[in-house]
Amino acid sequence: MRALVHRYQGNVFGLCYRMLGRYHDAEDAAQETFVRALRNLAKVDLERDIEPWLLAIAGNCCRTRLMQRSRRPEYLPLVEDVGDASIEEEAGRDLTEEVRLGLGKLRDDHRQAFLLFHEQQLSYIEIADVLNVPMGTVKTWVHRARQTLIEHLQQRGVVEESRNAVRKL
Amino acid sequence: MQCENFERRLHRLLDERRAPEDDAELRRHAAACNRCDELLASQAALRRGLVSVESPEPPSSFVDDVMRRLVVGPSTVVTQTEAAVTTSDRLRVKRRTTPMSSVLAIAAVFLLAVASAAFLAFRVNRGGDALVQDQIAIADIASPSLPRDAALSPAPTMPIEKPQETAAEASRTPEERYAMILAAWRTRLPELGDTLGLTSSDAATMQGAFAVSQLTDRLRTPLAASLASTLNVLRSVILFSEQDSAKPQARLWRVEDAVST
Numbered sequence: 001m002r003a004l005v006h007r008y009q010g011n012v013f014g015l016c017y018r019m020l021g022r023y024h025d026a027e028d029a030a031q032e033t034f035v036r037a038l039r040n041l042a043k044v045d046l047e048r049d050i051e052p053w054l055l056a057i058a059g060n061c062c063r064t065r066l067m068q069r070s071r072r073p074e075y076l077p078l079v080e081d082v083g084d085a086s087i088e089e090e091a092g093r094d095l096t097e098e099v100r101l102g103l104g105k106l107r108d109d110h111r112q113a114f115l116l117f118h119e120q121q122l123s124y125i126e127i128a129d130v131l132n133v134p135m136g137t138v139k140t141w142v143h144r145a146r147q148t149l150i151e152h153l154q155q156r157g158v159v160e161e162s163r164n165a166v167r168k169l
Numbered sequence: 170m171q172c173e174n175f176e177r178r179l180h181r182l183l184d185e186r187r188a189p190e191d192d193a194e195l196r197r198h199a200a201a202c203n204r205c206d207e208l209l210a211s212q213a214a215l216r217r218g219l220v221s222v223e224s225p226e227p228p229s230s231f232v233d234d235v236m237r238r239l240v241v242g243p244s245t246v247v248t249q250t251e252a253a254v255t256t257s258d259r260l261r262v263k264r265r266t267t268p269m270s271s272v273l274a275i276a277a278v279f280l281l282a283v284a285s286a287a288f289l290a291f292r293v294n295r296g297g298d299a300l301v302q303d304q305i306a307i308a309d310i311a312s313p314s315l316p317r318d319a320a321l322s323p324a325p326t327m328p329i330e331k332p333q334e335t336a337a338e339a340s341r342t343p344e345e346r347y348a349m350i351l352a353a354w355r356t357r358l359p360e361l362g363d364t365l366g367l368t369s370s371d372a373a374t375m376q377g378a379f380a381v382s383q384l385t386d387r388l389r390t391p392l393a394a395s396l397a398s399t400l401n402v403l404r405s406v407i408l409f410s411e412q413d414s415a416k417p418q419a420r421l422w423r424v425e426d427a428v429s430t
Contacts, residue, residue, distance in 0.1 A: 001239075005232045013231070014224035023225060030227060034235045099218030118219055121186075143180060150211040153218070159211045 001041075005034050008051060011120055012058045018115045019062035021104055029065055033058040055120060056130035059112050066108050095158045102152035106145050113138050114145035170198040175205045179212065188216070 012033050017026035036057050037044075044053060103111055109131070116122045116130065117138075124142075128135040153159055170178075175198050182189045189195050190213050199206040228234075341349075 002232055002236065005235050009227050009231050010224075013227040017224050027227060027231070030231070031235050031238055035239050038235075038239055095214060095218045096221040099215065099222050103222075119224075124184075139184075142184075146180075146183065146212070146215070149215050150208065153211050153214050154207065159207060159214050 001038055004038070004050070008054050009034075011051065012054055015055055015058050015112075015115060015120060016062055018103065018119065019059070019108070019112060020065060021100075025065060029058065029061040032061050036061075051120075052122060052126045052130045055116060055122070056132075059116075059130065062112070063108055095153075098153055098156045098158050099149065102149045105152065106148060110141045110145040110148070113141035114149075117142050170194060172198075172202060172205055175199075175202070176208070179208065183212065189213075 009030065013026055013030040016029040016033070017023065020026050020029060033054060037054055044050065103115075106114065113127055113131065116127045117124070122130065124135050124138050127138045127142075131138065175195060178192070178195060179189045182192060182195075190209060195205075195209060199209045338346075
């Protein structure tokens with residue numbers, strides 16, 4: 001059991017962090033993922049890769065927390081309350097920060113499908129199995145998420161550097 | 170290549186996890202189309218950004234935390250993660266502990282009941298054939314105005330009225346006592362029957378039932394005593410309820426009491 005947790009903790013925690021955006025929430029969701037998985041280990045076909053199943057549980061845990069967040073008022077840091085434009089503009093110049101912001105704006109199911117594909121390197125078939133939706137739906141979600149992120153980066157003006165880099169190739 | 174085909178090819182390459190900016194055909198079209206050039210640069214930025222967005226590592230105690238949570242639930246999660254434990258998790262722990270406390274509470278109540286029953290049985294045995302009645306005076310019932318530490322004064326011991334066996338009673342045989350009880354029943358039953366609404370056939374049946382002479386000596390004396398007590402209690406209740414005076418006091422009854430009244 002310990003070996004299983006040790007082996008997959010990075011990917012599960014990473015997905016939870018991407019989905020939830022907060023370290024403690026991600027830690028709690030990842031812990032709950034492994035607890036649920038270990039309690040149901042007897043029902044799993046161990047011949048198959050266990051990672052998609054773990055990520056599916058993690059996705060469910062994260063979606064539950066996101067729904068709970070949407071139902072109750074949330075604490076926001078003072079900086080976000082006052083909307084300091086200069087800080088926001090400065091952060092907008094940072095590509096990494098902009099990608100992170102863009103991910104936060106995606107729909108939950110779109111973000112999960114996108115991260116499972118691009119970060120966890122799962123195939124469309126595996127993602128469809130994980131999310132229990134048709135493969136065509138997964139493709140649509142990933143494409144829409146990608147399109148939204150590209151538009152976000154274009155609006156934020158962080159593409160120029162990449163354009164120059166591509167031209168140099 | 171048209172812009173529509175450019176987009177389709179771009180997404181296909183991304184689905185295949187290949188870098189579109191390395192595709193010569195796409196680069197050729199992008200060099201001639203500003204919109205597609207920006208699209209190609211944007212997806213390259215996105216891919217770079219995704220790589221640079223590093224996920225933080227889970228804490229070093231993560232495996233131990235999972236194992237602890239698996240065994241004893243989320244309440245023992247280390248301080249760092251305690252704030253993230255959800256309300257549903259806490260309720261789950263509470264539910265898990267409830268059955269044990271319920272069992273302990275039921276066991277305590279059961280033991281208390283058994284101890285009370287044993288104590289009462291001991292008191293009754295000690296009393297023997299005497300009727301022991303503890304009473305608490307009305308004045309001893311604490312009123313709200315009394316201080317909290319006010320103690321109850323001991324209840325006065327009620328003298329137990331024990332009938333003195335007369336010489337004539339002592340000299341009677343059990344058969345004679347039984348015959349006297351039957352005679353008393355025969356005398357009083359018609360009167361009681363009227364009061365209780367018994368018919369004449371009911372009274373006759375009762376008389377016949379008590380006129381069994383095959384009873385052994387061991388049964389006759391207690392039966393006679395119980396009959397006498399029953400008869401007098403019935404009569405007392407009826408008479409006192411009609412007169413609305415003080416209630417009859419509990420006391421032992423002798424055979425003579427039943428016969429003489």
